[in-house]
Amino acid sequence: MMPVVLWTDALVFLLVAAAVGAGFYIRRREYLLASWRRVGESRAGMAALTVLLAFVAVGLLDSLHYRARLEAVGGKAAAGYSTEVRSALDALLQPLKAATERTYSAPLATHLYAKETVELPDGSQARLFPRLKHGGAHLKDVEAGWGRDVALRILRGLALAVLGWLTFSALAVLAAARHWGTGWPAAWRRIWRGETHFAWNAVLVMLGVLLLLAGPVVSLAGGYHVFGTDKVGQDVLYLTLKSIRTGLVIGTITTLAMLPFAVALGIAAGYLGGWVDDVIQYVYTTLNSIPDVLLIAASVLMVQVAIDTHPDWFATAAQRADARLLALCLIIGVTNWTGLCRLLRAETLKLRELEYVQAAQAFGASASRVMGRHVLPNVMHIVLIAVVMDFSGLVLAEAVLSYIGIGVDPSTISFGTMINTARLELAREPVVWWSLVAAFAFMFVLVLAANLFSDAVRDAFDPRVASRRIAFATQRKGA
Amino acid sequence: MLAYIVRRLLYAIPILIGVNLLTFTLFFVVNTPDDMARMQLGVKRVTPEAIEKWKAERGYDKPLLYNAGAEGAAKLTNTIFFEKSARLFIFEFGRADDGRDIGHEIRTRMGPSLAIAVPTFLLGLFVTVSFALLLAFFRATYLDFWGVVACVAMMSISGLFYIIGGQYLVSKVWHLVPISGYAGGLDAMRFLLLPVIISVIAGIGSKTRWYRTIFLEEVGKDYVRTARAKGLSEWRVMFRHVLKNAMIPILTGVVVVIPQLFLGALITESFFGIPGLGSYLIDAIQAQDFSVVRSMVFIGSVLYIVGLLLTDLSYTLVDPRVRLQ
Numbered sequence: 001m002m003p004v005v006l007w008t009d010a011l012v013f014l015l016v017a018a019a020v021g022a023g024f025y026i027r028r029r030e031y032l033l034a035s036w037r038r039v040g041e042s043r044a045g046m047a048a049l050t051v052l053l054a055f056v057a058v059g060l061l062d063s064l065h066y067r068a069r070l071e072a073v074g075g076k077a078a079a080g081y082s083t084e085v086r087s088a089l090d091a092l093l094q095p096l097k098a099a100t101e102r103t104y105s106a107p108l109a110t111h112l113y114a115k116e117t118v119e120l121p122d123g124s125q126a127r128l129f130p131r132l133k134h135g136g137a138h139l140k141d142v143e144a145g146w147g148r149d150v151a152l153r154i155l156r157g158l159a160l161a162v163l164g165w166l167t168f169s170a171l172a173v174l175a176a177a178r179h180w181g182t183g184w185p186a187a188w189r190r191i192w193r194g195e196t197h198f199a200w201n202a203v204l205v206m207l208g209v210l211l212l213l214a215g216p217v218v219s220l221a222g223g224y225h226v227f228g229t230d231k232v233g234q235d236v237l238y239l240t241l242k243s244i245r246t247g248l249v250i251g252t253i254t255t256l257a258m259l260p261f262a263v264a265l266g267i268a269a270g271y272l273g274g275w276v277d278d279v280i281q282y283v284y285t286t287l288n289s290i291p292d293v294l295l296i297a298a299s300v301l302m303v304q305v306a307i308d309t310h311p312d313w314f315a316t317a318a319q320r321a322d323a324r325l326l327a328l329c330l331i332i333g334v335t336n337w338t339g340l341c342r343l344l345r346a347e348t349l350k351l352r353e354l355e356y357v358q359a360a361q362a363f364g365a366s367a368s369r370v371m372g373r374h375v376l377p378n379v380m381h382i383v384l385i386a387v388v389m390d391f392s393g394l395v396l397a398e399a400v401l402s403y404i405g406i407g408v409d410p411s412t413i414s415f416g417t418m419i420n421t422a423r424l425e426l427a428r429e430p431v432v433w434w435s436l437v438a439a440f441a442f443m444f445v446l447v448l449a450a451n452l453f454s455d456a457v458r459d460a461f462d463p464r465v466a467s468r469r470i471a472f473a474t475q476r477k478g479a
Numbered sequence: 480m481l482a483y484i485v486r487r488l489l490y491a492i493p494i495l496i497g498v499n500l501l502t503f504t505l506f507f508v509v510n511t512p513d514d515m516a517r518m519q520l521g522v523k524r525v526t527p528e529a530i531e532k533w534k535a536e537r538g539y540d541k542p543l544l545y546n547a548g549a550e551g552a553a554k555l556t557n558t559i560f561f562e563k564s565a566r567l568f569i570f571e572f573g574r575a576d577d578g579r580d581i582g583h584e585i586r587t588r589m590g591p592s593l594a595i596a597v598p599t600f601l602l603g604l605f606v607t608v609s610f611a612l613l614l615a616f617f618r619a620t621y622l623d624f625w626g627v628v629a630c631v632a633m634m635s636i637s638g639l640f641y642i643i644g645g646q647y648l649v650s651k652v653w654h655l656v657p658i659s660g661y662a663g664g665l666d667a668m669r670f671l672l673l674p675v676i677i678s679v680i681a682g683i684g685s686k687t688r689w690y691r692t693i694f695l696e697e698v699g700k701d702y703v704r705t706a707r708a709k710g711l712s713e714w715r716v717m718f719r720h721v722l723k724n725a726m727i728p729i730l731t732g733v734v735v736v737i738p739q740l741f742l743g744a745l746i747t748e749s750f751f752g753i754p755g756l757g758s759y760l761i762d763a764i765q766a767q768d769f770s771v772v773r774s775m776v777f778i779g780s781v782l783y784i785v786g787l788l789l790t791d792l793s794y795t796l797v798d799p800r801v802r803l804q
Contacts, residue, residue, distance in 0.1 A: 282493065282494070282497065286494050287501075289779075289783040289784055289787075290502075290776055291739065291776075291779040291780075293745055293760075294760070294772065294779050295776070297772060298502065298505050298506070298773075298776060301764065301769070301772070302505050302509050302510050305514050305515065306509070306510065308518065309514050309517060309518070392635065396637050399637050400637075400638060400639060400746060404746070404749075404761055404765075405764055406764060415637075419637075419639055423639075426643065426647050426651070427651075431647075436643065440636075440637060440640045443637055444635055444636055444637070447636075448631065451631050451634065451635050452631065455631070
């Protein structure tokens with residue numbers, strides 16, 4: 001097989017590398033570590049982080065792309081690579097991906113959702129709900145066996161989940177016991193009662209919940225379509241898992257792509273002042289004055305025209321779709337950076353007058369050195385808060401943009417495209433609700449986790465929140 | 480004051496020129512009219528004659544910036560930039576791809592847009608400020624805690640879910656109001672009720688949380704302690720003192736969107752089939768009608784600049800300490 005690195009893949013891995021690098025950098029610096037410890041103390045934040053990491057794991061698996069070598073046909077050597085770009089997640093979910101039905105089927109169904117004319121063994125024809133090709137195909141007697149089979153599979157999944165959770169907890173407790181030098185019952189009590197600095201109990205509870213949900217789904221997915229199938233018979237579970245990467249890419253790459261500009265321009269405008277400030281302010285006021293949706297629409301239409309008129313730029317359909325995804329990220333980034341830039345400019349204006357900056361100036365440090373060494377580290381908390389706060393909004397925005405038709409490429413699987421194709425199905429009789437509900441539910445969990453985590457980060461890093469917390473505590477004591 | 484307004488309006492001119500140049504670059508330089516024509520006529524099997532005809536019909540067959548073949552002032556005026564982009568400054572929008580006058584369309588569609596955007600705005604402001612005040616009044620209690628939890632949950636739900644779910648439940652299952660459509664006069668009430676309510680609900684989560692933090696910041700200030708020290712009841716403190724002062728950041732924060740109410744609600748209008756500017760824009764995007772998108776970009780930025788000006792003026796109205804010069 002031939003590995004394929006799409007543009008967004010490269011940026012995703014760059015982001016992961018940057019996060020790991022930042023982790024090592026922070027480890028050695030106590031003053032930075034202190035804030036992160038406060039994040040780690042937040043129970044809601046760590047439970048949310050557990051969920052986010054599960055999503056990120058799926059997204060990363062889906063970012064390892066490759067093109068399979070073509071099978072040798074008729075004894076001749078294989079002529080090259082398939083034009084279909086697949087990911088590690090695709091390979092993992094191959095049974096789900098391959099198990100397509102003819103059209104809609106309800107979650108866990110054994111029969112199709114629409115009546116079809118079927119030829120009976122005796123030659124006559126009848127209108128009935130035909131059996132699915134894959135969902136429940138292993139059952140001989142559907143009426144009698146279905147309930148038992150489903151219950152058994154759920155139980156098996158739950159048992160596996162409990163087993164997995166116990167193993168993980170045991171490992172965590174043993175590691176903690178060794179670290180503290182206590183026996184494991186003491187370590188268990190300490191973790192469970194929340195006497196640890198890091199909110200281990202929240203992580204373990206959330207992990208348990210995730211495993212209890214995932215276990216039955218995995219075990220059921222072996223024989224059924226857990227979330228049903230869509231109009232062309234694709235498994236909805238597969239589609240929702242594939243959507244995660246698109247959501248994550250839009251949520252992270254967008255801010256990442258524009259971050260250097262926002263930070264550099266914001267600090268430069270605030271620190272240098274004068275005509276630099278005027279020019280930068282003019283640029284962001286102009287960009288800001290165009291309503292976001294309109295600027296995105298105009299730019300995406302342009303990108304679309306460019307892509308359509310130059311089909312020779314891209315080797316595969318996946319690369320074309322990826323180019324559009326990247327372009328969308330950059331465009332949303334252009335509409336999004338002005339807020340951060342303005343915040344940084346205001347903060348730099350304040351910092352410029354502080355003693356340590358003046359001292360650096362008095363020592364003869366150049367403007368770029370003062371900005372890089374003295375101003376930048378002191379506005380990093382604003383940048384961090386902006387990045388984590390933006391994420392959830394961007395995931396939600398993707399769905400809306402895809403509905404308008406200026407989102408991701410229609411061939412890219414995303415929450416937006418899923419909702420967009422599914423929303424008309426509510427008008428059907430009887431209602432086809434599962435793909436819509438699955439997309440909304442996954443999106444809700446992802447965004448909720450991101451919101452809770454970003455709240456924890458903001459509470460730990462924002463000095464204004466810290467002062468409010470003190471006011472709160474004293475007030476509660478007084479009451 | 481008048482001098483300030485005049486100066487601010489003069490500042491707006493370079494920004495509008497910037498917007499205009501940006502859209503001109505996007506629509507005519509990055510993508511040439513040839514590309515547009517090919518797109519509209521179908522990418523494959525299109526003859527150069529057909530492209531020329533398409534361009535001539537819509538006036539795209541002129542040079543971009545400088546017409547060397549023309550005489551005198553026409554060297555500059557007989558160009559795409561002057562005909563298509565510069566004309567926007569006097570609010571002449573030209574015709575859409577289907578031949579209709581864009582200016583006329585915008586004027587007639589403004590009514591339905593305002594009919595949905597204004598009630599949503601006022602009702603939404605009232606509801607969210609009341610909720611936020613309630614949470615701030617019961618701060619540090621279970622009501623406050625669960626209220627914030629509910630806010631975070633509500634802001635994590637996609638706006639599309641509120642619309643699709645509400646439409647399904649209220650219109651399809653309960654048959655209370657029509658699913659979509661619009662009618663003039665009092666009849667419009669039936670069609671507007673659901674979209675307005677849904678838009679208000681969709682906005683509750685994030686705004687309530689935001690206003691709550693504003694209220695809490697106010698509550699921690701010295702004048703509140705003074706008011707309590709005078710022996711005022713908590714109700715009086717909240718409504719007479721905190722509410723009034725907290726309304727300054729809240730009101731000045733929302734003033735900037737007031738002019739944009741003219742643009743209507745993008746997604747809501749299109750889901751409920753309301754013939755406003757929001758659905759006009761979505762239709763134009765889907766039909767890839769660039770002249771309509773270009774006009775809406777210009778109007779949108781004009782309204783935004785008016786909003787910024789109103790924001791600064793509103794500071795002086797609600798906060799006598801602010802002096803504009």
